Amino acid sequence: MARGAGLDLGRTAARLAVVETGRGGPRLLRYCAADVGAGETAAEAAAADLSGVARKAGRVRVGQGGADLMLRYLPVPQVEDWRLVRLMEFEAREIASRSGAELASSYNLLPVPKELDEDDTMLLGLVREDLLTGLAERLAPIAVESFSPNAIALYNAWLVLGDHQPKTTLIAHFGAGTVDLALVRGTDLYFARSLTTPLEKRDATLAAKLGTDAARARALAHKHLDLKAALGERLNVDAERVTRPVLMLYEALPTLLSGAVTLCKAQARLRELTLERVLLTGGSSLARGFPEMLGDRLRVPVELWNPSSQVDSSALPAEDAQRLERDGPAATVALGLGLSAADPDLYALEILTAGARRKRNFAERGIWSVVAGVAAAVFLGLAWWRHGALAEEGESAARRARAQFSAVSSANARTAELLAKIASEEQLGRELATRAAIGASARRFLEFFEGELPENLWLESWAVSLESGKDWGRLAGEEVPVVKAAGRAEDDASVASQQFSAFAGKMQAVAGGAESIRPVTDARSKEFEWSLKAVLLASADAAPLEGGAQP
């Protein structure tokens, strides 16, 4: 479901149509019209009376016609789209530079059959920027979506609501002073054009003739104008009085239409084109006898075409429906504009001012760049924040790990220091025990000798000193107190020897083993001599560290 609004700014009225397209076909949602008062423009009337409906409808596509709009037909080679775009941009710049004014433009390929050559025909629409800008300002608060030629709106109305007969048909929308033309065949558009007509002078001419004002003259024309006079029919007095002064203005129209067909042949390069039918629409087409007059002059069938009767108007409010019924064919361009805005598949020729084009580009593409930029900025911000948080977490964990290692390392260093002190204390203990053992060994030796030495064995000398423990089965570097004693005997050697052996045996028992006593006897001489070396006490008491503080 798509919705669009079209605004037709006519000379006598501004008409707004809000159309919705869907699977069931187009549906007219609102139709409003504002009559243009004296000294007022159609834009001002629309802004005053239609802004409420227009604002609800959203942005509005506004019709352009008459002398303000220039439509050009350019033969273009069949090239890629991007080349065509460059070509048309170049062409538009050229025209703008020649005109000396900023031009708003739009272009589209014209779907016409090729006869003379293989070139395509490009339809280029141009309007002065300042005119569109001024119009948009006057329409405020109505929001203008874009401007589109009324002739294109006519063609789109034909595409949606026409009978699409395979005949070359000229659709002519006659307004109060302009005619919008669309030359079609089936669904193909051959030619589109907006022209001013002599009818713009009708009311003034009639008013001057009848000595009244333009509004009164227009009312009289609506009431009494009958163009059958041009066919030689006799009219009543009132009709004669109204018709004769303006008949010459209508007589010029067949020439205008046939001229448009000729122009089409030339510009669209369709030499074999033959007009087969004319469909009249627009407010001025309701003049009595107008189709007959044109049919007579153009010698083709001329019919009145009223698309407002074909569109689904069931959703219209009653007031809108009444106005639509009253306007009839005058609503065709408004309907076409609304359909063009609602259905993007229809033929498009949207003319935008530079500012509006920038806004549209931004809304269609720039906004996504902005969204992408914002998303990227948000992502960068999040990444910055997240990486910061991760870095903080990592550094915090690293600090904890370092603190843990520091604590363990500190405990390790303290333990290592303690072990060094223990080693020192153990060595000190050994040294002290050794020192204490010297005196203890000497005292024990003395006590033992005084108590156990047989009477016939004499002790002559003795000594206590520290010697290397290696000789006594101790560790290398360990010192032990060694008692050395020497003596002799008075009895014979054999008895003395036995007594000494017994004494040495006792001493071994006291000393704790045969390894601790080394007795030596010498019985060779006349007297028995003996000596011994003994370790009587243990040296340093140095037990290993309990539990073994090994890492």
Added chain:
Amino acid sequence: MNLDALWQRNRKFVLGTLGGVIAFFVLLWILTTGRVGRQEAATRAIGKAATDLRTAMYTDEQERAAQQRLATLRERNAGHAARALPPLRPAFGIPAGKAPAQHYIELTGALRLDLVGWALRNNCEVDPSLGLPPVSPTQRQQVERVLRGLDVVERVVRIAVTSGARSVEKIAIADRGRRAVGGRAAQLDLTPVQLEIVFVGKSPTPFLRAILAEPEAGRPLGLAGLEVSPPSPRNQERRILLEFAVGGLPPAAEAVQG
């Protein structure tokens, strides 16, 4: 698909997108490189700490066991020291506030007169040098070392005189410091003291008993060696060479025990 047409149609979009993407990644790099670097540094630090923690370390339990062991050893060494090292009597210490050299001169002078005279009155001749160095020490440490030795000399001389010794000769108080034990530096810094006691016509055994009983009475002399020579056939003279190692505990152990 015509690439040229595609390029021409979308050139602005492609260039804009490319520029945007490049700008995005440059900004991303600028904004995050420092923080990523910090993350990596933290990861490295954690890895290093984990690796270091995996290396062999003593545990708290081992530290407590070591403390307990050290306390036990120190207690035991205090007992050993009480039996092995001669205590320094207060009279041989350097009084507070007094110059060590002055105290040394006063003490050694008085002791020489007193001890030698007393010995002579008891028929014992004592080496008048008392083993003191020929040049009086002046530094506090040297003075303390010699006075410790003198303390032991005085005690031994008195025991010898009381035991009937004829003379006390060859007294020597060395001023050497620490010595090696089994090729290693010794913990104890001991001063060797030597005396030779001469007995004539009298048994040296009472003297020896008295000397050897001193540690049992809680007054060790620091006996380091003892040699009783055979009696001289000429005059029945017996010489006893005594060697002592005098000193205190190392400062650290002393501080703990003190």
